[in-house]
Every structure is written in structure tokens, then in C-alpha cells.
């Protein structure tokens with residue numbers, strides 16, 4: 001007997017809506033017998049307020065009703081309460097209406113008068129479909145959520161890969177620079193020795209000639225030029241040696257502030273004649289580091305020389321020393337022409353120069369020295385505004401001055 005069988009969806013809320021009281025009552029009785037929690041309403045408007053309050057799983061909705069007809073109520077339910085499913089009751093022979101209602105979102109329809117058993121069957125089927133569809137919707141929601149999470153992860157990963165690639169590229173460039181320096185070391189050590197002997201000889205002969213041509217102004221000029229050029233070659237050799245030499249010199253406690261002061265004093269005449277204002281700032285107490293004083297001086301000399309070269313028509317030279325946790329930060333800035341973007345990766349290369357009389361060793365020497373002490377160097381520059389070199393030298397173990 002149908003009446004006694006409890007539905008597998010017993011406990012679900014079902015709302016019965018019809019303007020005919022008898023139908024509502026009979027249907028309610030039938031459904032309660034199957035274990036459903038039954039709610040009732042007698043027109044479309046009432047139906048909507050019950051749906052809003054109770055959110056039933058299913059509405060059995062009559063098509064023809066006063067106040068608000070079933071079709072209007074159906075459309076509102078579909079639009080506002082997607083989890084509530086609707087089975088429509090229609091009059092006999094109104095297939096067209098039924099098709100329209102199905103298109104509007106009804107889950108099923110039943111022609112009146114209906115047989116109880118087919119109503120119960122339809123209800124179970126629609127509730128079964130609802131169960132699957134709701135689970136499906138939940139899955140889709142989870143899928144969307146997961147997809148968004150994956151997308152976020154992807155973006156994160158892409159960013160990490162990008163960062164790592166940049167780091168790798170930087171490391172690669174540094175290796176290349178180190179290799180260039182190493183190659184330079186081999187060549188220059190041998191070359192310097194071989195070339196300086198004949199150079200000395202040339203210089204010596206030039207001096208002899210300059211004595212012999214003392215009364216001949218024209219030739220004296222040529223001889224002087226020979227000496228100057230020899231001098232220049234010698235300077236280049238000295239710089240080449242400095243750029244490639246290992247840090248084997250004896251080390252002692254070096255006060256960076258004193259070294260900076262000395263280098264600035266040495267360049268004072270040049271700064272003044274170029275109308276360069278010098279801004280020397282030492283923040284707090286700068287601990288001494290263990291280093292070769294000549295090398296530390298070279299860091300300052302080369303950076304200050306480059307900075308002053310860029311400010312032949314005046315400007316501001318900044319030398320700032322700041323103690324950081326494990327490093328001493330040395331910042332040397334100028335208000336010169338700046339370094340074009342395409343040169344930024346090359347300035348530390350030995351031989352790279354944009355100056356007519358430059359050798360391109362200044363910064364490679366600085367780089368070698370800074371690296372030798374486990375320090376870091378970077379450059380920030382904007383064309384037309386100026387350049388800042390930032391060096392960080394490790395403090396190492398505490399040193400008493």
C-alpha cells in the first residue's frame with residue numbers, strides 16, 4: 001500500500017499551493033503520510049512568502065489561481081530561490097501551457113485531476129534530480145574555488161620563477177665578470193712584467209733624446225709626447241694589475257670614516273675648482289673593519305673620481321657612511337649625467353669605459369676589492385639626475401680601534 005510507504009525524502013519540506021482547499025488538504029494528507037513536512041498556501045502571493053520563510057525543497061504549484069497566478073509565482077521562485085524546485089499542476093489538455101512552464105523553469109508538471117501514485121512518483125523523481133543537481137552545483141562551486149586558488153598559485157609561481165630567473169641572470173653576469181677578471185689576471189700579470197721593461201727603456205731613450213734636442217723646440221715637443229704616452233701605458237698596466245690582483249696584502253683595523261675623510265681631502269682642490277659641493281655624513285659610530293687600508297682607499301678614490309668626472313660643471317658629491325646590522329653601508333652619490341640603462345650592466349666590466357682617456361678599470365677594481373671582503377655593491381642611476389653607488393662591507397668580528 002502506497003500510503004504506508006515512507007519516502008526516501010521523508011522530512012523534506014514540501015509546499016502545496018492551490019486555491020481549492022480540498023485539493024490542498026487531500027494532498028497534504030497524502031504527503032504527510034509519506035513522511036514529508038507539509039506547508040500550505042492558497043495563492044501565489046502566499047506561496048512566495050512561505051517559500052521565503054521556509055525555503056522548501058519542493059513546491060506543488062497550481063497554475064490557475066487568484067491574486068497571483070501560478071506562472072508568475074513560478075518565475076519568481078526560480079529567480080530568487082534556485083534551491084527550491086517546482087512541480088506545476090495544470091488543467092487537462094493544456095500541453096502548450098505545460099511546455100511554457102517547463103521552459104520557465106518548472107521541474108515537472110502534472111495534469112489535474114491526478115492519480116495519487118503518479119504524484120508521489122513524480123515528487124520522488126524531482127527530489128532525486130534536485131539532490132543530484134544541488135550536489136553538482138556544490139561541486140561546481142568547489143571547482144570554481146579550486147580553480148581560482150590554482151590561478152592564484154600560478155600567478156604566485158610565475159612571479160617566483162620570474163624573480164628566480166632575474167637572480168640567476170644576475171648571478172650569471174657576476175660569474176662572467178669574475179671570469180673576465182680572472183682571465184685578465186693571467187694576462188696582465190705576465191704582460192705587465194714583459195711590457196714594463198721595454199717601456200722603461202723607451203722612457204730612458206726619450207730622456208737621452210730630450211737632452212740632445214734641448215735646443216730644438218719642435219722635436220722636444222715630440223719627445224715629451226713620447227714620455228707622456230709611455231707614462232700612460234704604465235698607468236694602464238698598474239691599473240690592470242690592481243684589477244686582477246688577489247687580496248693578499250696585510251690587513252689591519254681600518255676606520256672607514258678616516259679613509260673617506262682622507263680621500264675627500266685629496267680631491268678637495270678638484271671639487272672646489274669644479275664647484276662641487278661635498279656632503280660628507282657619518283651616521284653614528286662606524287666600527288673599524290679588518291682590511292688592507294690601500295684597498296679600502298681605492299674603493300673611495302675610484303668612486304669619488306668617477307663622480308667628480310661627471311660633475312665638471314658643478315654639482316653635489318654625497319659620501320654617506322651608515323652602520324647597519326652586519327654591514328657598513330657606504331653611499332657615494334653625484335648629481336652628474338647618470339648612466340644610460342644599456343650601460344648599467346657593463347660598468348663593472350674591465351675595459352668598459354665611455355671616457356676618451358679612461359681605461360675602464362676603476363669600477364672593476366672596486367668590484368674585486370668589495371667581493372674580496374665578502375661585501376656587496378650596486379649602482380642606481382637616472383640619466384640627467386645622477387648616480388649613486390652603494391657598497392656594503394661586512395663588519396666581521398668586532399675590532400678595537
Ligand SMILES: Nc1ncnc2c1ncn2[C@@H]1O[C@H](COP(=O)(O)OP(=O)(O)OP(=O)(O)O)[C@@H](O)[C@H]1O
Pocket residue numbers: 239302306307310334336337338339347348352353354355357358359360361362363364387
Ligand atoms: N658616477 C658615474 N656617473 C656616470 N657614469 C659613470 C659613473 N661611474 C662610472 N661610470 C661609467 O662607467 C664607466 C666605467 O667606469 P670605470 O671607473 O670602471 O672606468 P673609467 O672611469 O672609464 O676609467 P678609469 O679606469 O680611469 O677609472 C665609465 O666610463 C662611465 O661610463
Ligand SMILES: [Mg+2]
Pocket residue numbers: 302305306361362363
Ligand atoms: Mg673611473
